[in-house]
Amino acid sequence: MALKDALLPEFDQEMAATRKTLERVPEAKFSWKPHDKSGSMGWLAHHIATLPDWATTTLKQTTFDFSPDGKYVPPPLPKSTKELLDTFDKGVKGARAALAAASDADFAVPWSLLQTGKVLFTMPRGVCLRSFVMNHIIHHRAQLGVYLRLNNIAVPAIYGPSADETGM
Numbered sequence: 001m002a003l004k005d006a007l008l009p010e011f012d013q014e015m016a017a018t019r020k021t022l023e024r025v026p027e028a029k030f031s032w033k034p035h036d037k038s039g040s041m042g043w044l045a046h047h048i049a050t051l052p053d054w055a056t057t058t059l060k061q062t063t064f065d066f067s068p069d070g071k072y073v074p075p076p077l078p079k080s081t082k083e084l085l086d087t088f089d090k091g092v093k094g095a096r097a098a099l100a101a102a103s104d105a106d107f108a109v110p111w112s113l114l115q116t117g118k119v120l121f122t123m124p125r126g127v128c129l130r131s132f133v134m135n136h137i138i139h140h141r142a143q144l145g146v147y148l149r150l151n152n153i154a155v156p157a158i159y160g161p162s163a164d165e166t167g168m
Helices: 003-023 041-060 081-101 104-108 125-150
Strands: 063-065 110-115 118-124
Touching (some): 003 041, 003 081, 041 063, 041 081, 104 125, 110 125, 118 125
Parallel strands (some): 063 110
C-alpha cells in the first residue's frame, strides 16, 4: 500500500472532525481568552484553519522560512466564522490534492523549517506531515474544545460521544 493511501483516510477523518469543531466558534467569542498567557479563541481557531496549508507547503517545497526578513508578521485574523471556515476548506482542498499526488519517495524527502535563514529542524516530509501538521491540528483542536466547554458551547463528538452529543 502506498503511504498516501494510508494517510488519506486519516486526513479526511481528522479534517471533518476539525471542521465540526471550527463550526462551533462564534464570532462574538473571537477575542475570548482563558488566561492572559493564552491565545484568543479567534487566534486559536484561525491557527487551526491555516494548518492544512502547511501540508501543501511541506509537499511542494523542501523548506519554509516563516520569518525570512527577521520579522514575523502573522496573517490577519478572520472577521467571521464563515471566513474562518472558508480558509480551512480552501487549505484542506489543497492539502488533500497534494497528499493524493504524492509518491512514497516524496514522503522521504528532507524538509526544513527555518527562521531568518536558520534551520530550526529537518525531518522527512512524511514525519513532518504526521507530527507538525496532523498531530499539530489534533492538539490545537483539543485546546479549542476546552475553550468551547469553558464558554458553554457544545463540544462536538470526535472519536466518540461528547457530553453534549451523547449517542453520536
